[in-house]
Amino acid sequence: MNEEIVIVSLGGSLIFPEKINAQFIIKFKEAIEEEIAKGYRFVIITGGGRIARTYIQAAEEMGCIDNEEKDWLGVHATRMNAHFIKTVFKEYAHPRINKNPRTKEDLSAHFANDEKIMVAAGWRPGWSTDYVATILAERFKAKKLINLSNITYLCDKDPNKFSDAKKIEEISWIDFRKMVGDSWDPGMSAPFDPIASKLAQENNLEVAIIGGDNLDNMKNCIEGEKFEGSLIK
Numbered sequence: 509m510n511e512e513i514v515i516v517s518l519g520g521s522l523i524f525p526e527k528i529n530a531q532f533i534i535k536f537k538e539a540i541e542e543e544i545a546k547g548y549r550f551v552i553i554t555g556g557g558r559i560a561r562t563y564i565q566a567a568e569e570m571g572c573i574d575n576e577e578k579d580w581l582g583v584h585a586t587r588m589n590a591h592f593i594k595t596v597f598k599e600y601a602h603p604r605i606n607k608n609p610r611t612k613e614d615l616s617a618h619f620a621n622d623e624k625i626m627v628a629a630g631w632r633p634g635w636s637t638d639y640v641a642t643i644l645a646e647r648f649k650a651k652k653l654i655n656l657s658n659i660t661y662l663c664d665k666d667p668n669k670f671s672d673a674k675k676i677e678e679i680s681w682i683d684f685r686k687m688v689g690d691s692w693d694p695g696m697s698a699p700f701d702p703i704a705s706k707l708a709q710e711n712n713l714e715v716a717i718i719g720g721d722n723l724d725n726m727k728n729c730i731e732g733e734k735f736e737g738s739l740i741k
Contacts, residue, residue, distance in 0.1 A: 513549045513619075513648045514730050517641040519657035520557020522720040523589045532720060537596055539723040543730055544600060544624045551648060553628045553641040554593055555657075556585030579633035586637050590629035601625040609643035638701035642708050652714045654729055655700055660719030662699050662738040678739045681709035700740065714741045 567573035618626035661675035
């Protein structure tokens with residue numbers, strides 16, 4: 509039976525766009541359950557999304573925050589989302605959320621007792637959940653990471669600002685990193701974090717950018733079938 513571990517970086521914008529997106533969460537759970545039935549196991553890392561940016565923006569307006577505190581607000585937002593996702597998947601998930609991808613513990617213990625899901629969240633200031641997901645992919649020796657968010661494709665420019673933006677179905681890490689740069693800022697909204705991109709390139713990790721509006725694409729990607737989205741490799 510297939511026992512591949514799939515790494516899914518679940519965007520906070522899908523969990524909490526304006527409020528908890530119950531309709532999406534129900535569909536996401538059903539899709540994951542279908543893949544569990546086929547033998548797949550999952551590491552799901554939750555982003556902070558709107559919750560993180562709302563707290564960061566409010567603190568900025570009050571003039572009482574530095575970058576480290578901004579990051580901590582983001583980290584705690586990811587942990588709230590992670591606890592929610594762990595609760596949703598309580599019959600499958602290890603009871604403890606991973607908050608340190610560099611822990612010395614044997615992470616395979618999260619799949620003991622026939623558990624199918626490990627939920628992870630933000631780690632510490634300076635590192636995004638994309639970076640956490642990339643470290644966990646490295647530790648579980650995964651070759652592909654699914655980045656599930658509110659965008660279906662990468663584009664050569666911001667489609668919200670440029671009507672002539674063209675979608676990108678496949679791109680090298682070298683070219684992608686030219687697009688996103690090399691630095692990370694708290695609350696930054698990017699298809700995939702620049703620091704994580706560097707590590708992913710070093711590990712020859714493929715990252716699939718997939719929209720959460722059609723979870724059949726996620727299932728197709730998991731199973732090695734053609735999917736609608738972008739592949740960075």
